[in-house]
Amino acid sequence: MAKRDEAAFDLLVARYQERAYRLAWSMLRNAEDARDLSQEAFIRLYEAAGSFRGRSKFSTWFYRILVNLCLDHKRKNRWWKLWVRDEGDDRTDPILERQPAPVIDPVDKLGRERTMKDLGAAVDRLAPRQRAAVLLRVQEDLATYEIAQVLKCSEATVRVHLHRALTTLKKTVEKR
């Protein structure tokens, strides 16, 4: 990769494309943006391949590029996305289904599915870095020190992000 070997790059893309796209989608909840930004991350990776020093895992380095792109994108589009949120995101459930459930709701399969949806929506509402920490932990199964490398912060900060995020999410579940 350091020699910009085209075949090696193609192999890397093939290996990471699904993870990159899924993580970007989980952070942005928009398929088109996820596609664009995950591709942009590969391009940045290609351009910066020579600067990879091997101090961290390659996947961690790549995640850092991707997560930074997603955080930047969210920052730039914050107000616009708030305005068009219901048109822009990819959640397939209509807005009525995202409203709080009726008080009397039997604990059955439907109830559990609804809890999952509420939980997913609560993840979307987390602060961007908290959400990134949760997704990297839960979805990508990264260790705390790896999340710290991706988010370029200390492990203690990651623990605080996770604690705050999970406390918020716990409240969402307990409200039901």
Place this chain on the structure above:
Amino acid sequence: MAKHPDTDLVPYLRGELPPADRERVARHLEECPDCRQDTERLRDLLGQLSRSIGEPPGVNWAHYRAELRGKLEARRGQRVWWWRPAPLVLSASVAGALLLLVAVWSGRETLTGADPFTLEEASIGRQLGLLQEYQVVERLDLLEDLDLIRDLDGLASGLQS
């Protein structure tokens, strides 16, 4: 009782804590029912979270890679455009600026404070010796007879007399 190890609970569940910290948290959990309950809730929540995030819409990966390749090529093209002609444009601009500077500097003594067109005409006029006979020059437009033009000196003396 020691401070509740709130931020250590997730790393504890994942088994990431160093032995001393793991021991400390385990001891605390034995003594603190609230933290024990919290830990169980966290364990459940982490399990639920992985299922709640959902899956993105499907992608045609061959198309995705082709698109990526296209973007990469386009980016390379931009870089080539940017990188190669830039020094040429830059050097041409610098050369042009230097030439302009030299021209301005050399012409400064003669051109300062004057209309460049008038000065140019005066310069040409001096070389032709015509402006001294301005009246003659003024009438040249009217004279189409080449013989008269050829005999300008005679015409000039005639006018003076």
